[in-house]
Amino acid sequence: MNGPHTQVAMPAEDLEDLYENAPCGYLSLQPDGRIVKVNRTLSTWIGIPADQLLGKRLHDLLNTSGRIFYETHFAPLLRMQGFFNEVALDLVTVDGRKLPVLANAMERRAEDGALLFTRVTMFQAAERRRYERELVDARAAADAAGATIKAKLAFEQQTAELREQFIAILGHDLRNPLASIAAAARMLRKEEQSDRSTKVLDLMQGSVVRMSGLIDNVLDFARARLGGGIVLDRRAEELEPLLRQVIEELHYSHLDRRIEVSIELVGPINCDSSRIGQLVSNLLGNALTHGTPDEPVRLSAATLDGRLELWIANGGAPISSDAMTRLFQPFFKGEAGTSPRGLGLGLHIASEIARAHGGTITVSSDDKETRFTFVMPLD
Template sequence: MRAAAVRLGAGAPGREERRAAALVLEHSIPTLPTAMTLSSFIKENMEAIVEEWLAFAKTMEPAATTMSVLALRDHAKPILLAIAKDLESSQTAAAQADKAKGWAETLSTRETAAATHGALRQVAGFDLNQLGAEYRALRASVIRLWMKARPDGIDADFVDDMIRFNEAVDQAVAESTSRYAAELALSRDTFMAILAHDLRSPLSAIRMIGHLMEKSGATEAARKQAVQIQRSAKEMGEMIRDLLEYTRTRLGKGIPIHPAPCSIGMICQEALAEVQTGQPSRQFDIDVADGLAAEVDSGRLRQALSNLLNNAVQHGDPASPIGLTATGTSSDIVIEVKNQGKPIPAESLQVIFDPLVQLSAQSVTGKEPSTNLGLGLFIAREVALGHHGTLEVASDPENGTVFTMRLPKQNGP
């Protein structure tokens, strides 16, 4: 039986309008035959349930105010049909336990209606709380309408159907939120990639102006200002580069690696010189095996080592030297960056290579927290992985903090 038409007004309905709509829908549901299952009830009263979904979806401001009725109804009917199909399928105790943990397999290899719904709601501007509220309202509507229509109240079959129904709704919520989160991450990463890319042109102009100011023969004070402009622009350029590398990996492209025969000693010296330029007061000890060579991307490896050395400067004991060693075996090269200081807590070691994670420098060295993006160690590990290698960390009071990069000597095609 189809629900009676309910006019919800031009704008989003208020609480009283929603209650009135719900009453009309409830009166449109006939009393059920005793043997009717919940899956049959959902299919026979689909329109009434969807109309109540629509009435609630219209309250999701501000996103709903610019959406058509068709867009608000979205995948309500396919989601309900999927739930009904799930209720009709046989289920073992093990399958029920898996579903309760969110491990259930979908009934189709294609993307589910719930997943598509989550993606479309993200694009429409719904927040995650509003997405969850839709499912809470759907769950409450179906249960209320079904209980009202049952002549014999609650029995064992009713309880069993309720358990299965709640499991199916929970599965739909999991699929919707997972897809919503994926779409949100994709839009964020795409925005960051575009932003970082577009910032490079004005930054290049700033660096060029600084270079011209330095070479123009102006006063000594102006030349010092020009040097500072170039230094700041260089730091900004490194941040933009890190953002671009991060978004490349997030968008599934990875950091491009172009290996060629290289001197590992020369790469270590170049990375060290780059860091020493900005940290002239820090002491570094370098020890590289003679003649050590490998097929690596020299620019990427230099970038990774610079990140590791800068991390050691930031978090290490200023009174102790930072160590950089490189050795080799018959098949691998092993590069270590070591600093003394307060050891990294075990819980931080679990996430230290995650993107946008920053250890508190204040807790380690007493310095003010860094303003960097927390991408240096993430990118260093991505460089190691791009060379089919590894980057690991160990930290304890006796040995300090040691980052160990192990790369194969042969990285060619």
């Protein structure tokens, strides 16, 4: 007979049953991204037997937009930091339904750093998504009514479509060829090269790194359109080496052009140097594209009176007054007859970077020169 303090023995936990019938989905990925193990919970959610999921890739289980987001954002994030948490994804069930989930992932590596496998857990998030949508709807209803609500929803829809368009463009049209360039540069670097070739390959590698960063930065455009703005990582750094690298990168793609440079910077500057490099690259690239070929492009950077002042000038026909009012708007590609290259985002992103630093970009243009001037406070 059990006394008042007698403990009832609990059955031993069955770890295999815990894995297979856990209240969340489990799967493990090989280094090549293919599924090597999946639990019964996840296979039941999507209606596909576990043995039929083996060998598939995670993005095979996602809808189209989910695949784009995963390949262009979450997969690179996983490779960069080895994990991600609470990523919203939509699985596709066997009957075509969308199953919202929140995913967490963690890489497992050997002592030498080699990737062994990646563990992923998933939790159903339909109720959470529904709750979030209800909060948004309630707030919109409280803020305004009638035509105001309709205009706001139309703007949000337009912004969402714009973000999807950019992610698709960046994911497919830029990342793939950039990866090929990086691979080719690494292969050539292993072969014997002249000093000049080595320098060019080093510049290519640096450009690939910068371009990869720029692609990620352009993704911020969608967030900026939703009100988030450009995110900075400010620290005190010497800017001159970065400016020299940007100038040299662009000069190698415009060998027939002359760039006159004057840099007089005193001490480190508190800024996001990669963003400043992006700003300068956009302005200098714009000047090389639109300036008169037989006249030099001039760049000046100096610290004076508690501010950083950087300007880039080129010769050529002046900018019309109508174009001047729209220069910094997204997707503005200039006037008829100018170069059609690019998405028309360079000047817009440059102005957003300046604004995030508490600075400004102004432009002046006449028959003598067109000059873009960036000024930001040093404090």
